[in-house]
Amino acid sequence: MISKHNISFFIPAYNCEATVAESIDSIMLDNFEEGDELIIVNDCSTDGTEKILTKYFEKYPFIKLVCHTRNKGGGAARNTAIELAKNELLFCLDSDNVLEKGSIKSIKKYLLENQADVVSFQLLQYFSKSTAEIDYTWTLKPGLFAKTDALAVGLTPGASGNYLFTKKSWLIAGGYPEFSGALDTWGFGIKQLLTDAKVMVLEDSFYYHRLLPTSYFLRDAWNKRKSISLRATQILIPFFDQISDKDIDYMLSTKNRYNWFENIEKRPISITEEKKKDAVFAENTLQNTSKKTILSRVFNKLRGK
Structure with a gap:
């Protein structure tokens, strides 16, 4: 049974000046609890991301703000954050996505009650303009996600990259693959499944996943x-x-x-x-x-x- 119930939230940030503030606010204003922490890794952004992150650090001095001296990619940024994390429970939120108010409490409770290694939201609510206007929804089957389905379906808990998991499962899986470009989250989720992590999906839970033509995955997938x-x-x-x-x-x-x-x-x-x-x-x-x-x-x- 997990003895430490606090969460280390982390955000890999690269050229996200237009979206990162909304992502941070969705953690700090509605889902952050005493004992939690937020780690933000600026992966050598070239736009105004650093200026925005500095303002948030001034507002919340307890935020751990880390700056890579060169662009290393999403997988490396995620691994950097986890290496610095003090808590056993980890939650990655991409710098263009948004959490629903109070949504973290329910998936943490579900993880602890089921002694799971990973808990994912069931619904990925895709939006392009605002979270009040959902373009479409991707749905995962609730309950235990079978290891045998790891390479049998297009959508797996790890594919979204935004879910709750234990540091132990990260260690056993060997971390995010840093060579894989935008497949870092998919690859990490697959590695968790294939190293026998207990992966579960909480029914009727969701987060907001932003649709951007310049997103990390789409840019990498095209190039x-x-x-x-x-x-x-x-x-x-x-x-x-x-x-x-x-x-x-x-x-x-x-x-x-x-x-x-x-x-x-x-x-x-x-x-x-x-x-x-x-x-x-x-x-x-x-x-x-x-x-x-x-x-x-x-x-x-x-x-x-």
Whole structure:
């Protein structure tokens, strides 16, 4: 059972001068409790973000404001914040999204009551103008999110990036993948599931997810669209012992290696409940024969052998 119930909120901030104030206010005015903390990582913004964050630091001197000296990307900004977090419970809010009033209390209660590692809102309320005008809603199935669905559906709790989780689950998963661009939140959520985190979705809960043509994900997806599936594969390589050989061959094939991720709902990837019996992975080393065999297989497939 978790002994510390306070939350370390964190916001990765990059060139978000038009939206970050609303995000901060949705935490501080309606969801922040005594003992909580807010960590904001300015990932070397080039617009007026720093000026806005400085004003909030003057208003709330207890905010931890960290500035990267170079742009490292969203995954690195999130990991930086968590490394500085004092609390066991963590909540990431992207710098353009907004929390509903009092919404954090219910998901924290749900996490503690179920001794979960992760709790996600069920509804992602997408808006472009204001939170009073919802453009459309994405819905997750409530209750326990099955590990076997990790690569079988397009929308997973981790895909949104805005949810409550434990620091322990972050440590076990190995943090956010920093090489993966805008797949950092998806990749982290998948890693939590595949390292057996207990992931749950609270029914009838929601937050507001802003629609912007210049958003981190859309910008990255457009500029690097041919590499999205390759980056997703790179995230999954350490977990190939939980994926069938048939699906691995499909993901690495010349025909599908650049598009399997985009087609995941039409052609799901199966996750096994248990690791393959013949694949015993050594921790933090490539000396294990099974792991070396899988890596060789990946490289040979990608080289067309």
